[in-house]
Amino acid sequence: MIDTTPPVRDDAVEQQSVHLQELYRQLAEDEAALEANAEVKQLTEEESRFAASQWGMIWRRFRRNKAAIVGGIIVLLYYAVALAGNFVAPYSLTNRYTDHVYLPPQQVHFIDDGKIKPFVYGIESGYDKNLRRTHKSTDEKLYLRFFAKGERYNFLGIFESDIHLFLADGDQIVSLLGTDRQGRDMFSRIVLGSQISLTVGLIGVILSLVLGTVLGIVSGYYGGVVDEVIQRLIEIVRAFPQIPLWMALSAAVPPGWDQVKTYFAVTLILSLIGWTWLARQLRGQVLALRESDYVMAARLAGASDSRIIFKHLVPATVGQIIVVATLSLPAMIMAETALSFVGLGLRPPTTSWGVLLQEAQDLQSLALYPWVLSPALFIVVVVLAFSFLGDGLRDAADPYTI
Secondary structure, eight states, X not given: OOOOSOOOOOHHHHXXXXXXXXXXXXXXXXXXXXXHHHHHHHHHHHHHHHHSOHXXXXXXXXXXXXHHHHHHHHHHHHHHHHHTHHHHOSSOTTOOOGGGTTOOOOOOEEEETTEEEEEEEEEEEEEOTTXXXXXXXXXXEEEEEEEEEEEEEEETTTEEEEEEEEEESTTOOOOTTOBOTTOOBHHHHHHHHHHHHHHXXXXXXXXXXXXXXXXXXXXXXXXXXXXXHHHHHHHHHHHSOHHHHHHHHHHTSOTTOOHHHHHHXXXXXXXXXXXXXXXXXXXXXXXXHTTSHHHHHHHHTTOOHHHHIIIIIHHHHHHHHHHXXXXXXXXXXXXXXXXXXXXXXXXTTSOOHHHHGXXXXXXXXXXXXXXXXXXHHHHHHHHHHHHHHHHHHHHHHOTTOO
C-alpha cells in the first residue's frame, strides 16, 4: 500500500526560507527608500537657491565670480603683509646704506648646484668718470636666511622681536626693489608704508559709512522736513569739486602738527565727501523698505522708531553698505596717495605710498632710476583688486541676479 502522506519538511530548511524571504523584502524596502531619498535630494538641490537665506544667496553668486575671488585674496594678502610689516620688511625705515645709494633691484636666484637655495649676487659700488655712482654684480653669492635675526622691532605694540622673514648672510644688503637716494631699502619702505596707506583708506571709509548710513536711513525713514534738509546738505557738499576741496582742506592742516594729528586730519578730510553717495543710495532703499509689510507690522505692534531702524532697516541694507565700502576703499587710497604726492597730505618722516612717490617727481632721477616708481605698481594692483572685489560683491548683492 502506497503511503500518500506528504513528507515532513525539515525545520531548518523552512526557517532558512523564511529568513531569505524577509531579507528580500528588506532589500526591496531599502532600495525604494534610496530611490525616494535620491529624488528628494535632487529636488532639494534644484530648489536650494530659493530656500537659501539672503547671505547664502549672496555667497552662492559671489563664489561664481573668479575675478572677485582673486581680488579678495589679493586684498587679504595686502592687509596681512601690512599687519606683519615689521616682520616682512628686512630693514627699518631709518636704516641707510650710504654705500648703496640708488642700488638697482637684485634678482633672486633659487637654484644653486641643483638644490633650492635662494641667493643674490653681491654688489660692488663705485664711481664712473662723471662721478656718478655705479653698481656692479660680483661673483659672491649671498644666501638668503629665512626667519633670521635682525633689527629689533615692536610687533603691533604687543611684544618685541628681532625675527624677520628673510635676510642676507652677514651684514650684506639684499634689496629686492632697489634703494632710494639715501640708500634706504625700497621694499622695506613699501611694506611699512602700506600700513599707513591701507589704514588711512580703511578709517576714512569707516567714517564715511557711519555718516552716510545714519543720514541716509534717517532721511529715508522720516522724510518730510528732515529729508529735505539732509538732501540739500548733500547737494551742497557734492557741489564742491572733490579734488580742489581736498587740497584746500589739506593745505589748512598746520605744518607743525605731529604725525598722529596729521594722520587723523587726512582721514577726516577724505571722509568729508565720500558719505554723500552712500546716503543717497540708502535713502532710496529705505523709502521702499519703510512701506514693506514687516515694517508696517512692527509699527502696529508698537515698536519704537529706533527699534525699527536698527532691527529691520539696517540689517536689510547691510549688503549695500558692504558693497559701497569695498568700492570706496580704492578711491580713498588713491586720494591719500595724490595728496601726499603733491605735498598736501602726509609728510616725511611719515612713510606712505604717496610720500614714497615724491621721489618720482624728478624726471631725471626717474629716467636714471626707474625703480623709485615701484610703489605705483603696488597701488595699481591693490586698486584693481578692490575694484574686482567690489564689482563681484555688487553683482552678488543684486536681487535680480540669478
